Amino acid sequence: MHRVAFVIFDGFQSLDLTGPFEVFQYTGRYDCRVVAAEPGPVRSSSGLLVHAEGLPDGGADTVIVSGGRGVEAACRDERLTGWLTAAAGKARRTASVCSGAFLLAETGLLDGRRVTTHWARERQLRETYPRVTVDCDPIFIRDGDVWTSAGVTAGMDLALALVEDDHGHEVAYDAAREMVMFLRRPGSQSQFGVSLWAVRPKSDPIRDVVQTVQADPGGRHSIADLAECAGLSPRHLQRRFTGEVGMPPAAYVERVRVEAAGRALAEGDEPVEALARRLGFGTGETLRRAFHRQVGVAPSDYRERFRALKEHA
Known part of the structure; x- marks a missing residue:
């Protein structure tokens, strides 16, 4: 099965993880794992504890980085950024939800690419990483093998787009219907x-x-x-x-x-x-x-x- 690694850290936004995770799980076609720099319980910004595995040696087919208030500290974790750099080189695609784009940008993976993030973080991302082209109008953007999305619930639209990319419209539609989402929003749509x-x-x-x-x-x-x-x-x-x-x-x-x-x-x-x-x-x-x-x-x-x-x- 297609392996998906969801990367979290202390202070991550819980819905950045759980929304996309549930989309993939609804299809029954993905092996989803939640990983962090240290295995064990990881606390979200809202206080939710999520048990994470350690960073896998073999990487994953798709790597998705959550956002959240703790992203700046995560950017300073050399073990995490080093693993992301290596995993992205092996993965079929790499993605971020919300301010998870900062963690990808810290590795250099977003240099020269057009990306999005939560609209409230647009200026910060642009000023911190001037080599990245930031466009916070769309809810998600695909630039080659890198996908980035806007904040919180936009991660579910991103996940549905990834499912559709893998398995076609009908599979994505069925997942959206089961989750009472009707249909995913197109990436070009404004946030x-x-x-x-x-x-x-x-x-x-x-x-x-x-x-x-x-x-x-x-x-x-x-x-x-x-x-x-x-x-x-x-x-x-x-x-x-x-x-x-x-x-x-x-x-x-x-x-x-x-x-x-x-x-x-x-x-x-x-x-x-x-x-x-x-x-x-x-x-x-x-x-x-x-x-x-x-x-x-x-x-x-x-x-x-x-x-x-x-x-x-």
């Missing part, structure tokens, strides 16, 4: 992009509509416009879209626009009124009502939360 609620349409006309909306949330997306895109009558589109996606076209458009607004609020200072016009809401009040209905907070409060996160990252 704040259309989330796990977005069901994959079964037919090309409906997929074309979904892709059109996602590509330009603020575009003209009336039922007549979308029907023309699909080559269907408005009534036929309404019925097929609702059946395949699980919600009417208008509700889908609003949800995509709200998530686009969330990205803009988190990343910039564009006024709400201007944002509303750009994303097709028309007025700031319409945006506020839709945002509060779906997210549960006002746009201004949402923006302040992300500012606070950045200040404390």
Whole structure:
């Protein structure tokens, strides 16, 4: 079986390990081991104790490094970084979740590569390792035989992508369905992009509509416009879209626009009124009502939360 070694250290983020680990285990096609510089119990940043094996002499087919608050100390562990360098040379591929990218970067494995990490760590990774090209918009990136992902739950999307790379879409789909994830998010999707609620349409006309909306949330997306895109009558589109996606076209458009607004609020200072016009809401009040209905907070409060996160990252 394909051997997967999950590398952890004191202060690792538990979900960076357990999320991807469960994805692989659901398929029944992988031999998964949790390893650390010292065998025995390893404490996560939340206090969870995980029993780890020692670093294997033979390496693994896939090596996945977890992130977490203890990653800086792990980067100073020469035995761990030395093993990673050697194991990556033997492995079919090497990957990191969240700030695990720092540990890979410390070994030089990311030099000259395009990678991602948790958005709150973007600046630190770029400044600490200037030879690494950091892009924190996607939720995961593949650059040759090195895969990196954004924070926490993005590691599950990464794991599903690795499963799909090994065994095809159906195996990955079955694992995602069992874990109530519906489908993995594509790696090119923004870390704040259309989330796990977005069901994959079964037919090309409906997929074309979904892709059109996602590509330009603020575009003209009336039922007549979308029907023309699909080559269907408005009534036929309404019925097929609702059946395949699980919600009417208008509700889908609003949800995509709200998530686009969330990205803009988190990343910039564009006024709400201007944002509303750009994303097709028309007025700031319409945006506020839709945002509060779906997210549960006002746009201004949402923006302040992300500012606070950045200040404390």
